[in-house]
Amino acid sequence: MDMVTTPPPPIGEEINGPGRAYFDHVVTDNILDALIELAAEVWTTRDRVSVLETVLAEQGIDAAALVEAPIPSPEQAAERKARREAFVAQIFNSFSRRTQ
Amino acid sequence: MATSTLTPRGSIGVLPRPSKLADESYTDFVESFRDMALIKMFPIMCETGHAALSNAGIEPTHEVPLDTAKEHFNRVPLIQTWQRFMRSAQEMMWRRTRESFAYDEEAHEQLLRKYEGKGPGKLVYDPGFHVPDYARREIHLQPGGYTDDPMGGIVYHYGTKIFYQGMNDQDELHAEVADFSAVPADGKVANILDIACGVGQGTVQLKRRFPGAEVWGLDVGLPVVRYAHMRSVELGYDVNYVQALAEKTGFADSQFDMVVSYIFFHEVPVEVMKAVLGEMHRILRPGGTFSIFEFPNHGSTPLPPAVRFMIDYDSRDNCEPYSPGFVYADFRGLIAEAGFEVADGRQPTNAFLQSIVATKKA
Numbered sequence: 530m531d532m533v534t535t536p537p538p539p540i541g542e543e544i545n546g547p548g549r550a551y552f553d554h555v556v557t558d559n560i561l562d563a564l565i566e567l568a569a570e571v572w573t574t575r576d577r578v579s580v581l582e583t584v585l586a587e588q589g590i591d592a593a594a595l596v597e598a599p600i601p602s603p604e605q606a607a608e609r610k611a612r613r614e615a616f617v618a619q620i621f622n623s624f625s626r627r628t629q
Numbered sequence: 630m631a632t633s634t635l636t637p638r639g640s641i642g643v644l645p646r647p648s649k650l651a652d653e654s655y656t657d658f659v660e661s662f663r664d665m666a667l668i669k670m671f672p673i674m675c676e677t678g679h680a681a682l683s684n685a686g687i688e689p690t691h692e693v694p695l696d697t698a699k700e701h702f703n704r705v706p707l708i709q710t711w712q713r714f715m716r717s718a719q720e721m722m723w724r725r726t727r728e729s730f731a732y733d734e735e736a737h738e739q740l741l742r743k744y745e746g747k748g749p750g751k752l753v754y755d756p757g758f759h760v761p762d763y764a765r766r767e768i769h770l771q772p773g774g775y776t777d778d779p780m781g782g783i784v785y786h787y788g789t790k791i792f793y794q795g796m797n798d799q800d801e802l803h804a805e806v807a808d809f810s811a812v813p814a815d816g817k818v819a820n821i822l823d824i825a826c827g828v829g830q831g832t833v834q835l836k837r838r839f840p841g842a843e844v845w846g847l848d849v850g851l852p853v854v855r856y857a858h859m860r861s862v863e864l865g866y867d868v869n870y871v872q873a874l875a876e877k878t879g880f881a882d883s884q885f886d887m888v889v890s891y892i893f894f895h896e897v898p899v900e901v902m903k904a905v906l907g908e909m910h911r912i913l914r915p916g917g918t919f920s921i922f923e924f925p926n927h928g929s930t931p932l933p934p935a936v937r938f939m940i941d942y943d944s945r946d947n948c949e950p951y952s953p954g955f956v957y958a959d960f961r962g963l964i965a966e967a968g969f970e971v972a973d974g975r976q977p978t979n980a981f982l983q984s985i986v987a988t989k990k991a
Contacts, residue, residue, distance in 0.1 A: 538765060538767070538777065540772045540773040540777060540778050541767075541772035541773070542767060543720075543767040543770040543772070543948055544719075544720040544723055544724060544767075544770050544772060545772075548716070548720070549712070549713075549716050549946055551703070551709040551710075551712045551713045551716075552709050552713070557709075558713055561710065561713050561714070561717070562713075562717050565662065565714070565717050565718070565721065566721070568658070568662070569655050569658045569659065569662075569721065570655075572654060572655075572657075572658040573651050573654040573655045573658065576650070576654035576657070577650060577651065577654065580650060597637075597638060597649070597650055598638075600641060600646075609657075610657075610661070610795075613657060613658065613661045614661050614664070614665075616661075617658070617661045617662050617664075617665050618665065618669075
């Protein structure tokens, strides 16, 4: 059996370490990271409300519990995906529009 | 379903479901965001990078040194942004996926342990197994990689759902790989090995196609083969898994009729790649087939600066440390050097992949 010659790397070194910066000023990287996270959270909230409304419309009362239950139909999943992609395009359009 | 016992929200077919709706929505967002960066922004990145070279009086040909291309590309705001987006999306995907499935790590460990003694199929590993340093990388930025995070199996499974952009939720691509794998000319298929099997998505599909064969999945990562075994047991497939190195499998000479590998070789150093090819030649019987589904490999083909920039980015910032070595190697030549006859295999729907059939001479 070979001997272990290096200690195990800490889990998450790549994503929890200093990370990467791509702009001349790291604040730009940070603002963009924040923007993406914000967008993710806005979407998450939107999605939850959407699911909640669906649940309420279909079944009524105990929304807090019911919201974790449904598996979307293929049609509902496709509709959610389409709305999600439109949302992404809306928020991030400027990054493709101004290229220099 | 193994997956149905792992989270309070069950599974979606054969895919585990995140433990919270909020996690599922968040990772759905990351999937769409990543789609935008890959599909919409990447072509623009190529155009603007080449335009930046042209504006500097440099013809954007394959002769432009990589460092020169990087110097000019990295001054373009859109390219800076694209790199930021790709990196951030990958980090977000792994953070949230792990958080969602690792909400009770002890319970997960107990479940994995419980399934180790269950069949059909068996799980083989040596607690003293030494994972070589080259394999202990956080490939694709996955925390702990394939080897060092006990939660790595289920985290990889759901994380790759996002990577596949929804095309492999029910193992569709792995089913195709199994269906397109080459059968030996004499039609005899009694023993099959799936190397670098990960969480066994392809391994179970090989058993589906060849129900009478003995099928093994092999991977260097104990977390992934433990999860693969649990998942296969729950799916009812009689397949075996072993933690081992593809370059030193421990199987007998000429044991297998078929060996299959799926997007594996670009994740090992070239020297290991050569050793694996030699080992596959050893364990295949004469006339046996080695079906290889792999990332594109350009050898010495001239590539435009934007493509070389992308390969370099992926290596540095998506933790694919060995991919440039693979991309620029003479892969088919190395397969032939190992003693195989080399031919094109059946092309999967995913046109990005190359398909090769290496046959051990009878």
